[in-house]
Amino acid sequence: xxxxxxVSHWFRILFQAVFVFESVILVWFxxxxxxxxxxxxxxxxxxxxxxxxxxxxxxMSPLTKLLGFLVSCIPTGITLGVYYCLIKLFSLYERAEIxxxxxxxxxxxxxYLLLASALVEPFYEALITFILSFHAEPGHRFATASxxxxxxxxxxxxxxxxxxxxxxxxGCKLRDEQAYTV
Amino acid sequence: MAIIINVDVMLAKRKMRSNELAQAxxxxxxxxxxxxxxxxxxxxxxxxxxxxxxxxxxxxDILEFRAK
Numbered sequence: 001x002x003x004x005x006x007v008s009h010w011f012r013i014l015f016q017a018v019f020v021f022e023s024v025i026l027v028w029f030x031x032x033x034x035x036x037x038x039x040x041x042x043x044x045x046x047x048x049x050x051x052x053x054x055x056x057x058x059x060m061s062p063l064t065k066l067l068g069f070l071v072s073c074i075p076t077g078i079t080l081g082v083y084y085c086l087i088k089l090f091s092l093y094e095r096a097e098i099x100x101x102x103x104x105x106x107x108x109x110x111x112y113l114l115l116a117s118a119l120v121e122p123f124y125e126a127l128i129t130f131i132l133s134f135h136a137e138p139g140h141r142f143a144t145a146s147x148x149x150x151x152x153x154x155x156x157x158x159x160x161x162x163x164x165x166x167x168x169x170x171g172c173k174l175r176d177e178q179a180y181t182v
Numbered sequence: 183m184a185i186i187i188n189v190d191v192m193l194a195k196r197k198m199r200s201n202e203l204a205q206a207x208x209x210x211x212x213x214x215x216x217x218x219x220x221x222x223x224x225x226x227x228x229x230x231x232x233x234x235x236x237x238x239x240x241x242x243d244i245l246e247f248r249a250k
Contacts, residue, residue: 044195046218143203176223177223180216180221180222180223180224181215181222181223181224181225181226182209182214182217182222182224182226182229
């Protein structure tokens with residue numbers, strides 16, 4: 001049990017750090033645009049999906065920054081939601097609450113958030129490419145949306161997590177029935 | 183649930199304490215408390231048999247159905 005608590009403690013701190021990092025990088029990007037440090041040569045994937053081929057304007061108008069920020073809040077919000085649930089989940093593991101209805105609920109929420117993320121991605125892609133290309137001359141503005149095997153894989157993973165959480169919920173009910181059988 | 187457990191009533195009638203009954207029928211005080219407070223989801227026939235034997239009563243004295 002001590003090992004579970006120790007590992008859970010470090011993962012909780014990791015997810016808290018990533019939660020803060022994601023929030024900061026989102027604000028930083030839309031304030032500084034192309035000056036944002038890249039991650040292995042590409043802009044942070046939460047803000048700009050890796051398969052999008054649009055150039056980030058060197059200077060963005062305040063309107064572009066505001067619209068881009070607001071639209072980016074959608075997928076980033078979902079990602080932050082996942083991290084929040086992970087923080088709560090590992091906090092429960094730290095307190096040795098492992099097979100409870102509460103933590104199964106968080107696992108279910110993570111599944112639904114991942115599903116939402118996969119479904120929202122094409123719409124976000126269309127919006128962000130349109131916003132970023134809006135500075136171009138008429139006729140050179142575009143919006144792209146794609147839905148490929150990566151999205152399908154994400155949806156399948158999310159559905160599997162939801163299914164596992166349902167099974168764990170049923171397991172908790174069976175366990176409670178056993179515990180309350182005199 | 184509409185099933186009411188009247189173990190407390192029978193314990194009072196037989197002037198027996200909960201811990202004595204729990205020890206006599208071989209269940210923990212915690213389990214007996216779950217039964218008394220109506221949190222139990224099921225009771226084994228063996229437990230019901232032991233309770234009735236030690237409290238010298240019928241199952242109907244312990245279990246009551248009250249429609250809501």
